[in-house]
Amino acid sequence: MKPYFRNILLAFIIATLLFGTGFWLSNQINDLRLAELRNIQDRIGTDILSLETQFDLLESLSCQNIRENSVLSSELNTLASRLAYTENALGSQNEEVKALKRQYSLLEIKDYLLMQKVSGKCGLKPVFVLYFYSNEGDCNKCETAGHVLTYLRETYPQLRVYSFDYHLDIGALKTLITVNKIEPRLPAFVINGTVHYDLDDAESIEKILPLDKLATSSAPSIEKELL
Amino acid sequence: MNSTFEVVIYIFLFFGLFFEIFLLLTFFEPEAKQRRMKKPNKHFPTVAAIVPCYNEEETIAKTVESLVALEYPQDKLTIVLVDDGSTDRTGRIIDSYGSFPHIKIIHKENGGKHTALNAGIRATETEFVAILDADSFVSRDALKEIMAHFDHERVGAVIAAFSIWNPRSLLEKLQQTEYLLAIAFRHVLSAVNGLSVTPGPLSIFRRQVFEELGTFVPAHDSEDMEMALRMQKAKWHIANAPHARVYTKAPESIAKLIRQRTRWMTGYMRNGFDYREMYGNPHYGALGMLVLPFSTFAILGTIVIFTLTVAQTGKWLWNFFQNALVVPLSFTFHVPSFNFDWFFLPLNTMILLGILAIGILCIRLCAGALLSNTKPSVGMGVVWYLPFYGIVAPIWTIRALRDVVFGIRRSWR
Numbered sequence: 001m002k003p004y005f006r007n008i009l010l011a012f013i014i015a016t017l018l019f020g021t022g023f024w025l026s027n028q029i030n031d032l033r034l035a036e037l038r039n040i041q042d043r044i045g046t047d048i049l050s051l052e053t054q055f056d057l058l059e060s061l062s063c064q065n066i067r068e069n070s071v072l073s074s075e076l077n078t079l080a081s082r083l084a085y086t087e088n089a090l091g092s093q094n095e096e097v098k099a100l101k102r103q104y105s106l107l108e109i110k111d112y113l114l115m116q117k118v119s120g121k122c123g124l125k126p127v128f129v130l131y132f133y134s135n136e137g138d139c140n141k142c143e144t145a146g147h148v149l150t151y152l153r154e155t156y157p158q159l160r161v162y163s164f165d166y167h168l169d170i171g172a173l174k175t176l177i178t179v180n181k182i183e184p185r186l187p188a189f190v191i192n193g194t195v196h197y198d199l200d201d202a203e204s205i206e207k208i209l210p211l212d213k214l215a216t217s218s219a220p221s222i223e224k225e226l227l
Numbered sequence: 228m229n230s231t232f233e234v235v236i237y238i239f240l241f242f243g244l245f246f247e248i249f250l251l252l253t254f255f256e257p258e259a260k261q262r263r264m265k266k267p268n269k270h271f272p273t274v275a276a277i278v279p280c281y282n283e284e285e286t287i288a289k290t291v292e293s294l295v296a297l298e299y300p301q302d303k304l305t306i307v308l309v310d311d312g313s314t315d316r317t318g319r320i321i322d323s324y325g326s327f328p329h330i331k332i333i334h335k336e337n338g339g340k341h342t343a344l345n346a347g348i349r350a351t352e353t354e355f356v357a358i359l360d361a362d363s364f365v366s367r368d369a370l371k372e373i374m375a376h377f378d379h380e381r382v383g384a385v386i387a388a389f390s391i392w393n394p395r396s397l398l399e400k401l402q403q404t405e406y407l408l409a410i411a412f413r414h415v416l417s418a419v420n421g422l423s424v425t426p427g428p429l430s431i432f433r434r435q436v437f438e439e440l441g442t443f444v445p446a447h448d449s450e451d452m453e454m455a456l457r458m459q460k461a462k463w464h465i466a467n468a469p470h471a472r473v474y475t476k477a478p479e480s481i482a483k484l485i486r487q488r489t490r491w492m493t494g495y496m497r498n499g500f501d502y503r504e505m506y507g508n509p510h511y512g513a514l515g516m517l518v519l520p521f522s523t524f525a526i527l528g529t530i531v532i533f534t535l536t537v538a539q540t541g542k543w544l545w546n547f548f549q550n551a552l553v554v555p556l557s558f559t560f561h562v563p564s565f566n567f568d569w570f571f572l573p574l575n576t577m578i579l580l581g582i583l584a585i586g587i588l589c590i591r592l593c594a595g596a597l598l599s600n601t602k603p604s605v606g607m608g609v610v611w612y613l614p615f616y617g618i619v620a621p622i623w624t625i626r627a628l629r630d631v632v633f634g635i636r637r638s639w640r
Contacts, residue, residue: 003256004419004513011249018248018583019241019576026576033570082570089575143546144553151554201553 033086034096040079041103047075048110076111077153079104080163092135102170108162109172115160127159127210130190132166132182141200145187148202152209159209232535233577239528240580246521247587250415254594259418263469263598265378267371274370274431275305276357277347279340283361284316286476291324293364298371306330307347312337317361340427341443341450348434348442356432358451363428363475364392372471373431383436383463384455385471386413386422387429388599392474398484400608401615402477407603408588410469410595417467419513423522424452425465429473436463449494456502459514469598485623490637492526492627499523500631526624533621585613 083104087097112128119126131149133142149161164173166186182188182195189196191208199205253259276294280287287308294306306329308321324330333346348356355377359365369387376385388410394403416422425432430451440461446453455465478484499506499519506523508515551559589609596603630637 002512003258004253004421004517007249007252007256008517010252011245014248014252015241015245018244019580022576022580022583025579026574029574036570085571144549147550148553151558154558202555 030086030090033082033089034100037079037082037086037100040075040082041100041107044075044079044107044111045103048107048114052110052114076108079107087135098168101165102168105164105168105170105173108164109176112160112162125210127156128190128192129159129161130176130180131161131163132177132186132188132190133163134166134186136167138184139186142187144200145189148200148205151202152205156209156211232539235531235535236577239532240577240584242521242524243528244580244584244587247584247591249517250412250591251587253415253418254411256418259415262376262418262466263414265375265468265470267368267375270374271300271303271371272355272374272377273303273305273353274299274355274357274374275307275347275351275353276359276370277307277309277344277351278359278361279309279311279343279347280313280317280321280361281311281337281340281343282313282315282317284313284320286362287317287320289364290359290361291321291330293366294359295324295327295330296367297365297369298367301329304329304370305351305353307333307350309333309335309343309347311335311340311343339445340448341445344450345442348437352434354434356434356437357429358425358427358432359429359473360427360475363389363473365429366472366474369429369468369471369473370431373429373468376466376468377431377433379464381462381464382433382466383458384425384430384432385466385468386417386425386431387471387473388413388467388469388595388601389426389428389473389475390599390601391477394477394604394608396479397607397611398479398481399477400605401612402484402608403603404592404605404608404612405616407592407595407599407601407605410599410601411591412595413467414469414594414598416513416518417465419517420459420464421513421518422465422467423455423459423514423518425455425458427451428475429471447494447497448490449498452494452498453501456498456505459511460502460505470600472599472601481619485619485626486637488620488623489626489630492623493630493637495522496526496627496631526628529621529624530628533617533625 083097083100087094087101090097092098112130115126115128118124129149129152131145133139133146135142146163149163152159153161164176166177166182166184166188180190180193180195182190183197185197187197187199189199189205191205192210194208196208199208276297278287278290278294283290291306291308297304306324306327308324308330310318310321310333312335318334321332325332331350333350335343335346344358355374357370357373365387373385373387376382390406390410391399391403394400413422432454436458440454440457440463443450443454458465478487499522505511505515506519511519592603592605592609595601629635
């Protein structure tokens, strides 16, 4: 065999092995990411369950106790940004991503319900925004809407934004959609119980938000409010 | 990211990596090792060094001085300066060397580089003919180094190792990086007789080649490529002398660089078409089976990746502006605080393989500098090499393709 032909074969084999190694390494890194996501979700799940149990056991749970658990919302935000990154890397149709999104949505719903209870008990008036989007190509304005919500989250830290993939197959989410009578006209927003469909910039959302209840990012955060 | 874009990038990345590994493996072949270990021999055959000149008043004197300073017996070396109807002071400058016994001067009407070369070949009877561009300067030992590589009767031409003369600006350093990469590339390809060009900055031919195959032809302003393909087709070998250093003046502006490379690229495409039967033809060994198909594949890759990148960037910019319109400008342009988090490190297959490919490219760059004993002098040229060529190479490639498709002929200068 001529040396150049042998080298062509060898180079092809090595390149294939390197490509395989590259994909394997990348998968390992993605597995680590997924493991961390599961870890955070487990932690949040346990925290929510613990808080709920305390609620059920001790009707007299003080607002001070709740303050200690208010770190939950920032944990949810951490999870959201990691999940979005992973979804972008692995694709929205990846089964692992879908499973994680389902769990995340459940955690969001539980946190939403819990925070409603907390608000009632402690006399707080937080602003809840439920945001429904789709990744299936039937929502042209969803990317822009997501960007607007990022801006709102950073500007008004007390705003409690919960994002849901409208087409995700979970019973609790379907119930939430039914209860709030949300039509498949996306993006859809539920702001303090009222559904809005045609909000496509920050200004129009800010007009609806009760800004008097929301301090901007330079002001003390929710921990202070809960005290 | 768009999946079509990803698939295309992976295909070109795979074959790019494959080709780089092939070069690396061949670099360590005994044939390549033997070539780079070659020492100048004691036998000095007669050589005619032909310098075709057309309006080269700025560099011709230095070119001639470098030839005069060559470490080669004077009675064995004839320098032929051919003025191809220059309209500047070139003619007068070369006339000032008329007193040198081994320098011949020819003045002729302008007819193109190939006519000047042929006039020089006809005016001499030496065993070997060296072709040197009038904007290139040879190192003192270049000729001795090159002649040692005519070690077989079928070695019809030997080419030198070229680098940029005194690279100072960033553009020159970028080209220096490119030339250093090419030194190792040519050295390796010569080991498998895969060279497809005998470049103007310095190539030496056995006279028998011209007697057998004829002299230079217009060849779409790329006579150096046409001659190489003609030789390869006739089963002559083209070798490379990696220690024979030649320095050439680099285009000093991006516009001039694009003009030069468009000419090279159209020359490649047109000559490639003229010699299309060599592509994928096992009769022509590594050149036919690997080098020529890969060169075409690289051209295709340059155009496809550039087009997809422009489309992706356009899409990204569109989304950016769409997003910028819905939030205050202060938010769009605020710089987020940076906290290191391994989770967000962009470590995907493409990046990992890209890093590997760049690593192999760096090895090739070092090999080029070491082989030719050239001071790299590349500075930031290394850092900006890929981004710069990633943007400008598609410009001259697309421009050349348009010229070929629409039959556009451009002037040399």
